[in-house]
Amino acid sequence: YLIQNLDWLQDLLLEYSDDDYFIFDCPGQIELYSHLPVMKHLCTALQEWGFSICGIDSLFISDPAKFISGILCSLSAMVQLELPHVNVLTKCDLVDEHELEKYLDPSSGYLLETLSSATTDKWQPLSRAVCNINDYSMVAFVPMNIQDEESIEMVLHHIDHAINYGEDIEPKVSQIHPSIVAETMGAMQ
Template identity: 45%
Template structure:
């Protein structure tokens, strides 16, 4: 059995930084983990990737092609579809080692996860290669500390969960960058009461009066599904990182298939 975290989320949510720190955590625990870069537009990351999609196709290849003439968004979609068409290349690069633990650092185009099928198809490919896959969806906590933005972010996370149909952990990243007052506000969003958060959105503007019923319906949808919970991540807190990794490992049952190590001991010598 092999294990994978599909690290997804909007651009700038800290996916590559997350992969780097999780890799360091595994090294500190004397465990093996690797990272695969699946972002064809990546310019810099701190880890050394096991596989780099840019060796197969780069975003510039799609954008500079005279026939394709893609923009950045269309180019990213094309690159991911090209990867799936060349899945044999990815399979060869990954190798066939059992007990692999791989973090897939994905692009930051949210449409790839929320309603398109390309990432869902990639998940099915990984599962066929004997991977247990957990989606790790990152949202920047700096933009999630008021009711309106939080409802929007929660709807995005819910859309991704419904589209990918895999075990899922939602993470509020960059908590270490929040000030004290913002961290206090964040506490009420960790396990959100969507109907209660509507009070933050309510106001007397014409916009709110016109769309009040829609806002309430969105809040009811989030509450009724009751699937979205966020885990706050402070990269300066090693215990916090360890708890998150433990939660993800429980989801994918990492380590449960390992053989029990039995050591033989010589019987104690009798005292003369």
């Protein structure tokens, strides 16, 4: 629907100020991001209208196999959409903090050990290769607990960093009294 009505979307978005954030909560169907052009077309239109775009992939962790699947889905979306990307682990308020720490900076050894116990020997080489993707640090995750304002601010900080928000803003120079300028110039000579 959005792709067929881009004029309507543009008119709606341009009613807001330049400092507003828009969040598009898109369907979780990975094919929309991984190999169909729908999301790429939407992102291209938004960029042409002057918007800075940041893809956010959210996933809920419950075991290493799903985590590895999330890494692969994130990589696929990053490659297809060609956008600054922030991977957000949502619903962190529902996960034990110790369990969460295992996935924020997981070792390949931990992931492989856990996957090995759940798969047959036939799949071990594939599990090893997939776990090695994690070693390249191409995908990192930012935890978000909707109940914690600091957590949300951290996600926004990562988004600002990804889209270089504020890079084009000139620093504000306050008025300096002429006598201070004269004193400083005299001291420098």
